[in-house]
Amino acid sequence: MTMHSNAAIRLCSLLGLLAFALLPWHTLPDGLAGLRGLAELVGGHDSASGLWQTLLHHRPWLGGAALALAGALLCATRQPSRSQGWGLMAAGFGGALLVLTQGFTIAGAGGALPAALGLAQGQPGFGLGATAVLAALLMLGAFGIARTGAFRGDLFVAAAVTLSGALLLLFVAYPVFTALGGAFLDDAGRLDFGAAFARLGNERIWSLSCLAGGTRCGVAWNTLALALLTGAGTTVLGTLLALIEDRSDSRLRGVLRVLAPLPIITPPFVVGLGLILLFGRAGLVNQALEAWLGIPPGRWFYGAFGVWLAQLFAFTPIAFMIMRGVVQGVSPSLEEASQTLRASANRTFWHITFPLILPGLANAFLVGFIESIADFGNPIVVGGQFSVLSTEIFFAIVGAQFDQGRAATLAWLLTLFALAVFALQRGVVGKRSYTTVSGKGDAGVPMRLPAGLRRAAIAVALPWLAFTAVVYAFAFSGGFVQTWGRDYTPTLAHFHTAFGISFGPEGFSFTGAGWASLWNTVKLAALAAPLTSAVGLLIAWLLARTQFRGQGLFEFGALMAFAIPGTVLGVSYILAFNVPPFELTGTGLIIVLCFLFRNLPVGVRAGAAAFKQLDKSLDEASLMLRASTARTLWHVVLPLLKPAVTASLVYGFVRSMTTVSAVIFLVTAETELATTFIIGRVGQGDYGVALAYSTALIVLMALATAAIQWIVGDRQIGRRQVAARH
DSSP: OOTTOOHHHHHHHHHHHHHHHHSBSBOOTTGGGGOOOTTHHHHOTTTSBHHHHHHTSSOGGGHHHHHHHHHHHHHTTSOSSHHHHHHHHHHHHHHHHHHHHHHHHSBSSOOHHHHHTTOBTBBOOBOHHHHHHHHHHHHHHHHHHHHTTGGGGOHHHHHHHHHHHHHHIIIIIHHHHHHHGGGGBOTTSOBOHHHHHHHHTOHHHHOOGGGGTOSOOOHHHHHHHHHHHHHHHHHHHHHHHHHHHHHOOOTHHHHHHHHTTGGGGSOHHHHHHHHHHHHSTTSHHHHHHHHHHOOOOOOTTTTHHHHHHHHHHHHHHHHHHHHHHHHHTSOHHHHHHHHHTTOOHHHHIIIIIHHHTHHHHHHHHHHHHHHHHHOOHHHHHHOTTOOOHHHHHHHHHHSSSOOHHHHHHHHHHHHHHHHHHHHHHHHHHTTOOOOOBOSSOOOOOOOOOOHHHHHHHHHHHHHHHHHHHHHHHHHHHHTTEEETTTEEEEOOHHHHHHHOEEEETTEEEEOOTTHHHHHHHHHHHHHHHHHHHHHHHHHHHHHHHOOOTTHHHHHHHHHHHHHSOHHHHHHHHHHHSSSSSSOOTTSHHHHHHHHHHHHHHHHHHHHHHHHTTBOHHHHHHHHHTTOOHHHHIIIIIGGGGHHHHHHHHHHHHHHHHHOOTTTTTTOOSTTOOHHHHHHHHHHTTOHHHHHHHHHHHHHHHHHHHHHHHHHHOOOOOOOOOOOOOO
16 A cells, blocks of 8 residues: 555445445344344344435434545545545545444433434444444545655555554543543532542552551552562563573473463462462461471461562563563674674673663563552452552442442552553663664574573572472362362362263263353454454554654553553443443453453563564565565564564463453353353352363463464574584
8 A cells, every 4th residue: 555556545435335335334232143134234223234224214314424435435536645635534534523423422222312313212333334434434534644645655554553543542542531530520420620639649548657667558659569579570580581591501491481381371360379378377388387397377478478479470471471582582693793802791691682682671571560550360369458559449349339439540540650650661762772683694693691690590490480380280289189178089070060071862062061161261362362463563563663643642552451450441341332332241342352452562562672673674675675564564574573473472362361350340141251150160169160170271271372382483583503512
């Protein structure tokens, strides 16, 4: 799509008109499968396409979208120029505004406007037809922006920025600010800006009594201190693990590849249970201290230390996955040049290698910090009396107080914390160059770690890997015994209850109680993972390779979902998408969208770190040879981003499989997920089935992770390998 072609404009206009004429304009309860015949696209009151809604069902206001598309098609007959751009912007954005306006104002039951238009119950939400038309109009408006000279006239870049921005506005900003608007309402529901400041000034939030000998600090200080410690700890540990994996010949590498990703593919409550079995009041450590040293069992693990340890355990794999791609991207030729000038391996690492991985360090810290402040599961399980903002928000929403205004105010505070660290990260990385992969040949051998750093890295990694193995030994064992803590008789009964298969005259059937939730989870996660990777890497490319107004706000919008606790995000989706025009509650689509935008920031940050290392001359050389921007992305850039693609695909899939807080309010009986099934079993005291299900889930995700890594493969950048030592 270049400055001198109108083909994309004609195609987009025609596809929009076809959607207007052939697809149901409004949402259907059972989707397209609910149509009993093509006649319903014409005669159905709510199932007809936009064309027949306008002509037969007395909804002439829908015809404006068709006129806008026809106007854009007319603009495509003119030569590319600024005047053509202004015409496309008027048709595209004007038509999109018309569709959105009628969707929001003529919706719901009752109301003056629907009654004036002869609608007893308003109109249903947008269906496939309206969504496709809206997307086509936004793309046409974006093409118009490019025709006026913005984005260097590149239609693809203009459309990518516009559609990505629209998605972030609709599925991040709109639901979040819909829910957070409650911060500025008083208890009677009236607008009152002072109410937010009154709630924010609460002593429970900002108290520093712990510094003066008191027992507790405010939840804001707890959250901030915990997030800083977690961000720093996960970044250091993840970096050391990545260096061992890529820059050493240690035997730990094989163990590392198996154990390091395990925490990320584990349901969060399984990790918490394993930690409690180890360090809880009745855990093995307390029992050993009492038996050997006579120290009575205590609750020392429950609190700030326990939450920090659990978060360190849970979020280090994310830092490892980010840093692994960054370390692999460092050019060996730069290190070889330093050593040729007689610099020691230690000096080379700290003065050459370390500065080049700085973007990855900053990105890993940012993700670790935001994960910590948004974490709900670990503080609620092992926090004890240690409160953080995410748990305060949870109890404000689902507790007896049900104070949505207080929850919204605290969520605003979390967002401000995330914004501050985001600004700090940009200040550290800045606009400096970290390019290490260019268009020139690079057959260098990656430098081995200096001996001292290698010993320090192994000294840190070895206990972490051992600790991981112990926790998972408990998690796996729990599903294979009759009753943990009382009857350790080996059994497979729990697996049969969850995943039983029976054979009869008509063949075999899945009789286990967990099959339905497992199929739902795999199906929805498999849909969300590639979307998360594609959208995340596209946004990362836009941020790294293009310049446009509002770029900083665009990047923060992509990260904002991480700064909002999962519970708040789930409630936000219910409030925003429970009514027309975007009526999604109760469907599998809303869960997929929640997965996508909840996990999007990791794809963005992994891609951003990788793009920092790719020389822009690679893109420019392809474009100079008259390849389109889309072709350049697919054939030149994407093959060099395989570590980032793997990281975003794996993270998107496994987090979708294991998430709890973000979707617990979105599931229904038809869309029950694996995590909600496990929580239900735990609530019933059926820990054996819960642990058996968790074990099966871990094995399934491990196989899926290996399959993703095998399918994507490794990045090939022409480097020699170190010969094996004998």
